[in-house]
Amino acid sequence: MGLPRRPLPRNSENVSKVLLISSLAPSVNEQITQHAGSDHQVCVQPFDLSADKRNRLLTEHDCLVLFPGVLDDAAVRAAANLQLIQLVSAGYDRINVKLCRDLGVPVANNGGTNSLDVAEHALMLMLSALRRFADFDRFVKAGQWRGIDSGTNTFTLDGKTVGIIGFGNIGRRVAGLLRPFGCNVIFSDAYPPPEEVSAGLGARQVGLEELFAQSDLITIHVPLNDDTRNMVNSDTLALMKPTAWLVNACRGEVVDETALHAALEQRQIAGAALDVLVKEPPPSDHPLLSLDNVIFTPHTAGVTFDSFSRRGEFIFNNIDRVARGEEPLALVN
Template sequence: MAINRKRLVYFERWFDPIAEQILGGQDDIELVRLLYADPQADNWADLSTAVGYQVSARTELQEPWFGNAALMERCPNLLAMSSAGAGYDVIDVDACNAAGVIVVNQSGTNSEPVAEHAIALMLGLTKRVGYTHRAMIKGQANDRLELSGNNIQGKTVGIVGIGQIGRLTAKYASAFDMRVLAFDPYLTEQQVAERGARKVDFPTLLAESDFITVHCPRSKETIGMFGAEAFSRMKPNAYFVNTARGRIHDETALLDALTSRRIAGAGIDVFDVEPPPPNHPLLHLDNVMATPHIAGGTVETMHEMSKKAAEQWIALLRGRVPPRLVNPEAWPAYSDRFARIVGFRPDAIEA
């Protein structure tokens, strides 16, 4: 039987209430809020009849509500899942392809603040902002010349993944006359050049960069990308910055590189476990600046991400091709399921 009012579920809250305001005003969408604290049986009852699932960000998402095969097996009407931000590693795309479920994200809606945050960490590390702040509190800032930092002007920054965020980081780095290198195996030399960088291989990026900033997705290819070997190839005066995802760098290897002064410092917005415990050893190093996965979470951006996510859901549930479709390969199977479940066939993807 076709579904005329499409059920869209989410847990707890959106980044900004604008999404609930927009979606709650649509006659053809039933927006259902779930709570992690509620009995699982009640949440499964709502999820099992939903056609759409807005998946929380990894920091807030709890088991068993990840977008995986086990969840889809219990949700026969599920047509689409949307990640809260640009990253979608909380959703198993391969399992979605097999099930005829499409995945969408909010790519491009938080690029500016993440790129700004990466530059801010670079500046904070070289100007020793965190260290000197603590030194003043401890009464250890009597000789200010001993607390001198460095310039970033004219230095080399290596960008890992020069997509939406990476290209903006390159643009902002150019304001400091920085030399910009990029490692991105999915782009040509010309494409990388058009984004303001010179394409290099990974060993070259490690060897020549004064700063390395990570802007790639977390995937099978990138998990553990920065381990002991990678850090050993970096300059001893280089800084490592990750505002992308935890586990792209190995935390133990990074700790060893920092404590042995194999590299100069690190700016970390992402951790294996979020939020990290207060006794996490990386948080207590003088050559580390850490933030709790807030790079893309500015007030303006949370509003924009939520607004764009809501608008994308409306388009999707009315049969349009969503603007930020992650897995177009699932569209044929999805279209068949959509027609059967909703009662009409969605638009075709233009070749």
């Protein structure tokens, strides 16, 4: 992205000083730090450490590894001499990447190392919606063995058109997982991959309006920016089939929640399966929580124990790249 890259200033022991600030459990942090080598000196700190201590530590280290990817502007300024801010997550909308760029500090995300986890979660939400897993569980526990007539209102993925909005690492993983299910996969992306990539996944590119109109299920996998904020709104929802489901496992702000609530309440669309919301956790009186045609998970699509070893391997390889004076992978600024 054009930022100048400088080799890490090494001490006499030729060690990169890495600060990991994390809200994760110690066992999960260990999945990340197990990939540190003898040339990495890692300091692990809790995410809720004081601002003064955080800012002081930032001046004493070469690289910052961060989970969640939240950093205020004061911390970014304190980090002005860092060689790399390495996010453990994919999203980067809660850090001022423009300020980082202005200060000459590169920011990288996890390079898609949890894309499989998000894709599996999106597939799970699709199946849960069509097969009504949550409803079956609730009815059986309430003593209603046949609380749902599955012969009239449950469905298979086979033969359905699945529209994927955003065909990057995650969107392509979703397409790959859907292949054995016999779906018709279409996608829309402002920066589509080469045609041979999408063809190899059995996916066909269409315009966004066509995707909304044709799909039986729509799953969203885009970064949050000015172009994607509220991209699902009253106009696009009006294009959807009344039998269609919306799946969102990226960022809550890509959906206009007021418009979605209206569409769901009026049965304009069949339902929504949401891993993310604008405000997390939502207030107890959030309108969407009162609806019976919404499935929720608590922003956990990309968070599995298995993902963190993959992330850790990528993170420390990226730190090594910077130490050699190379450009880090997965830059977002």
